[in-house]
Amino acid sequence: MLGQNEQNIKKRMEGRVAINKILMVLFGLATAVGLVFLVLLFYRVLTQGIGYLSLDYILNFPAPYPEEAGIYAGLIGSVFLMIIVAIVSVIIGVSTAIYLEEYAPKNKFTEFIRVNIQNLAGVPSIVFGLLGLTFFVYMFNFGYTLIAGGLTMALLILPVIVVAAQEAVRSVPAEIKEASYGMGASKWQTIARVILPAAIPGILTGAIIALSRAIGETAPLIIVGAATAIYTLPESLLAKYTAMPIQIYNWTGRPQEEWQYVAGAGIIVLLAVLLIMNSIAVLIRNKFQRRL
Amino acid sequence: MNGVMEEKTNKKVNQGSAKPEVNKEGIKKEKANNIIEVSDLNLWYGSDQALYEVSMDVPEKQVTAIIGPSGCGKSTFLKTLNRMVEMVPIVKTSGSIKYRDQEIFSNKYKEEYLRTKVGMVFQKPNPFPKSVYDNVAYGPRIHGIKKKEVLDQIVEKSLKGAAIWDELKDRLNENAYGLSGGQQQRVCIARALAVEPDVILMDEPTSALDPISTAKVEELVQELKEKYSIIIVTHNMQQAARISDKTAFFLNGELIEFADTDDLFQNPHDKRTEDYITGRFG
């Protein structure tokens, strides 16, 4: 009787262990699916675009013929755009973070700002486009210009920068803040001389990651009127402009197959820029992580 | 251990005999000798009272030790003396603390100013993630001293004052985080010395250090009292006996006994003090 029972348990045990093994393989495979598509995507983009990628492609303006088209206007436009976005969003974002972490009283209004930022991060980017269209394009009368696009993008990534900067400011050890106050430093002196220098690596990393999100954003720029065919570089904040993702979108939508290759080449350039930005962020993080 | 302690304290009696007679009653009379006078100090964290009616006069250019079991309010008391305790927003105080006859809780008295006079060294070494030089020059700089030559002098003088100049004079531009714990703590002492304060508060400055570093810091404290009034919180009674002139015993937020160190350790007047110093205490 006892032996019978034991045998049953053993049998069931083997079954349970087998199912465990099978599902483990299944889970592993599921994880692999995401990775496989990542590889497929890179492979596809590379094979499609590499043929059209050349120095000429990088230095040419858009053209009516695939062989002559280039991404120069988009590349420079994106760079200008990012400069505006970086200046505006980092200043406002870091200030907001310092306010929330160091100055804000613990009251309903502060809590409201916090929840508000959390919710802004979940608003679809295209809605920010509509915001920019109403305010920057029409109400402030900037028209379809670089500054309108830059400000729209800056607001879009503001929540990401605020959250990253908050984390960086929060991670500065309380002991060294105490040390500063203990020396008779004022609040702002402590922030400017101790907290910010210690938080800068974290802030930079967060800002670059946020910017790399902005540089690939397309939808809001379409709404605030980034142009598709631009044959000069923007000369002022109030100039018309284009950006890399806009050019890629435009080329992708054309029926002739050649334009897909042109778009592919554009994607390679865009991804290369993203890769560079993210590598810088990782480098900064690794360099300073040991310090604190 | 007891024997050693006695020997040390005896030595100090001899030293101390050269000084004007100061005892608990004497202090009140010789007001000129008190640098900080605390009277009827109460302190609450929210609704929890942490200090009860503390009155205590701290003598100038001596080492005053504060002892007591953990949670007795000794660190809180220390941080009240330079108003660092108010960094916690829910803290409320009543009573009076006078530094050189000026009320520090008065609205007119700036806490930034108080802290240049009453410096602090913390429990855990807490240098800034900057160079040794920038650490020591921090205080003078925030108070508007910018000239390189002046700062150079201050840094050298302060590091010498903290007895670490010889070890670090060639490493002034290194990040202070790379130093050993004992070196870090002495850099922190140098940082506190740089603004030439009147009083130095030390919150268990050796609790995070190894015995050799501890000995160095203790030695340093003995030297520093020539120029500064020092108040040191310690959980280590032997340390208090070794380095202090006067000792205060705190228990549950009350000042139980405050007397000359030798007196307090040899003839405690209060039963609770006796229990604590003889180790008969939880």
Place this chain on the structure above:
Amino acid sequence: MDKGLQSEGKMIDVQQMIEKNKKKKSFGERIERIIPFFLLLCAAVSVLTTVGILFTLLRESIGFFSNVSLFDFYTGTSWSPWSGEYGVAPLIGGTLLITLIATLVAVPLGLMSAIFLSEYANDKVRRVIKPVLEVLAGIPTVVYGYFALTFITPMFQSFIPDLGIFNALSGGFVVGIMIIPMVASLSEDAMNSVPNALREGAYGLGATKLEVVFKVVLPAALSGIIASIVLAISRAIGETMIVTIAAGATPNLTFNPTESIQTMTAFIVQAATGDTTFGSTIYYSLYAVGMTLFIFTLVMNLIAQYISRKFREEY
């Protein structure tokens, strides 16, 4: 120390210098008072952004609803703005179809990845795979759109011959791939925060890993997992470029994934790139659709926040 004492006489008096500088300090004190106001102003920008979004969506929507009745907008089943038909149902239908497909792809794959990473993979594997998986979330959506149109659709066409060039299936599928890391990463965080003591209790009773996962880890991490799914759904609803490029521009109230459809977001792009005159009904319709989209995502985000706040496990 002795040297320091001896030279004290000719040394500078730091306290005296501080005292002197204190008189010049009124400038510093003014900064000290201005700074918090400046910082508060910056913090107000994010509030103003929200106010601005609500203001613009409401005002222009009200302009729209003075031409088209709210009732017709939400009950009409035909969306053809260029011929004056403004029934938003096909756009909502298109958005929901895309979201459904994306969820069907992302939730199983994302959850299984999360289980694998949190429970089965060793530290080394996890530290490599997790960031690589997160790269998926960092790829610009225009690139996904390109990938869906030029690769996924032709691939699907070899199984489903009558699949159109523009179709909901490829668009939704690729949106699903894009949001896998969101589900995987947030769910994995939730599973990781389940204390080991709970697992050990079950192992001690002789449970296999799988049984521990289903009977201990998943129930304990459930609220975090649901929050992650809701957030991912919200992201799918708001996704624009993939569906604009790959899913078509045919407002079409259908649940057949092989057909071309149009989502709310894709309509906004289409109308903004077309020759839409400022102040026309079509121009205002952008905002009415935008408002509807905003409400959808806002509700999703609030649900996610509610779940993670309400059921925050406190071990």
